[in-house]
Amino acid sequence: MKYDFYPNLYQIINQQKNVYNHKKLIIYNDDVFDYKEALNKVDQIINYLLQLKGKSTYVKIQLEHPFDIGIAAFACASAGVAFSFEKELNNLQDKSLLLLDQDLYRDVLRLQPKINQNLKIEKKINPDSPFMYTNNNMVTYKDFLNHIFGKVNRKENVSSAFYFDHDNSVSYYLFIQYLIHALFTRNSFEVVNKRLDYNLDIQSINSASENKKNILFFKPTNNYKTTYMHLWKCLESNYNIFYLNYSTNDIFNDEFYKSIQLKMKRCDIHFDAIIAYELSGIVAYNVFDDATTSQFLLMIDTPVIHHEHEEENDLLKAWTDISKNTKAANSIWEHASKYYYKLTHKESLFKNQYKSIINPLNIPNLRKKNIPMGVFCSNGSNSLEREIYTSFNWESMNELLEFKIKVDCNHSDILNLNNSIMISERLMLQLGDYSEYNKHKENLLKAFK
Incomplete structure (x- = not known):
């Protein structure tokens, strides 16, 4: 079936507020992503981008904090403006970009937005319009969403932690994929900074x-x-x-x-x-x-x-059965937690991961x-x-x-x-x-x- 349009991500972002007002979307350095506050910031940035629409071909996002990066990407996708994390994009002229760095980000959120009733968010997006630019390649709205839909339909299991490498632009794009996928599946995850020196x-x-x-x-x-x-x-x-x-x-x-x-x-x-x-x-x-x-x-x-192969002892089936029995799952987790000394980054994440079907002991x-x-x-x-x-x-x-x-x-x-x-x-x-x-x-x- 051929689709002439795709729904704007903004609809999904708003729909999920009922979920994430009571649930954590992202955790970073013990800070929790405030979904309600984030939506307000997204709206402010969207309004700013709509004022400039037609003047800028894409937005170059240069922010450090994962929360800010996610908010900026949400706003760009909602406003129908492509974004990139590359330092240079040879196939685009510099005059066509908007540099969304920390200074502009702070200014946009600090100033009272100028509301123009003629500027509205498009409910449907052209599937062939650019969603983001990666390493001089354009990713269309359709390409990106089909990738996410494929992961959702295949019910791909995703780790409860994302390792963010600030020195690698690829990590920024993977983070956006991780974030949107979590949004669609109503999951939570933790961002771990790969630049940690572990205080060795x-x-x-x-x-x-x-x-x-x-x-x-x-x-x-x-x-x-x-x-x-x-x-x-x-x-x-x-x-x-x-x-x-x-x-x-x-x-x-x-x-x-x-x-x-x-x-x-x-x-x-x-x-x-x-x-x-x-x-x-x-x-x-x-x-x-x-x-x-x-x-x-x-x-x-x-x-x-040793983690027995699923074909040898039906591990997936066994853990599916156990996961339905909260008492049994908690009992086994406590046993494992005591012996393995809570090896994952957060005890709560470890517990959820242990009780899930995949890799229950990390x-x-x-x-x-x-x-x-x-x-x-x-x-x-x-x-x-x-x-x-x-x-x-x-x-x-x-x-x-x-x-x-x-x-x-x-x-x-x-x-x-x-x-x-x-x-x-x-x-x-x-x-x-x-x-x-x-x-x-x-x-x-x-x-x-």
């Missing part, structure tokens, strides 16, 4: 000596530095101990891994070994490569997390590697329900796995005093410190009496 900090735990080797511990996912207390005590006389700290719970993404690699590369300390406990071991595993220049990775009770990706590595594992953390389970089958992921030692204890006891002594001894042997091994063991026994 390599801290010294003991007095450093040039004659000692250096060991770097990754912050555990339970956020308690004291988790390593006994192990540090066992190692401090023979090694310089350092601790990688950070201020994010969103630890399973490539940007975070790259940030750690860059931090370690710029650090003037060579780390002979990296040690990580529980799921921080997955972070260390994904970070560990030539850039880290470390010679060994030791993981303590770090599982390989399971991290693991790639096969060949890196020198050892694993200590307990016997108390090997399963979580039927659809998602953990194992310590690291040999399937890494051909250079040098040892896997199972400790007869519960998960919570694997870093107690006795086990820490055993782990420290095995690490010394691994790093080739044979001459100090027996002396070290004797001194430890005396120190802890």
Whole structure:
């Protein structure tokens, strides 16, 4: 069927106010998008654009805050004026653009709008009219909406977080797609700034000596530095101990891994070994490569997390059934939340994501590697329900796995005093410190009496 016109997005934006007056559309840095206030701003900018219609071919949006970017895009689409985020567009003359930067944006919202009754929003839009310009390519109104309609009709599952990269213009266009798609499906999402430095900090735990080797511990996912207390005590006389700290719970993404690699590369300390406990071991595993220049990775009770394929155990059906039973879903979420320490950016978003059909545990990706590595594992953390389970089958992921030692204890006891002594001894042997091994063991026994 051929369509001669498309409905103006403005109608959809206004229709959804009944939804988003009681529901969050966007969250950014703990701020919530005020839909009612945003609509007022959209109306003011629309009125301004209608005054200029015919004088400007497109609007170049140069705003920083995601809320402002969304409001500006809503206004442009409603006024029937194409927009772009590119610094330069060779196929358009500069005289035909309107630069909507922070100054103009502030001025338009501050001034009382001049109402011209002859200027009205078009209820129908020519489907072939330009919607936006991306990298010198024109995207028509029809192209954009058909793309969104396709995602909606396919019932595509979308993550509850959008990672915004202010240094990449593509990210701006993807954000607009994400925003319009959320609007059509009445969903909520959080914008996470990719330029976060995660407050990465390599801290010294003991007095450093040039004659000692250096060991770097990754912050555990339970956020308690004291988790390593006994192990540090066992190692401090023979090694310089350092601790990688950070201020994010969103630890399973490539940007975070790259940030750690860059931090370690710029650090003037060579780390002979990296040690990580529980799921921080997955972070260390994904970070560990030539850039880290470390010679060994030791993981303590770090599982390989398996997400059963839907064809093997009907995962989608199982989680669809569970999602209908709020009590059961909450119970399982609490179990997972306790064990996995709320790994996603926001607890509420994690809960919604966990209870949804897809990726209920935000399971991290693991790639096969060949890196020198050892694993200590307990016997108390090997399963979580039927659809998602953990194992310590690291040999399937890494051909250079040098040892896997199972400790007869519960998960919570694997870093107690006795086990820490055993782990420290095995690490010394691994790093080739044979001459100090027996002396070290004797001194430890005396120190802890």
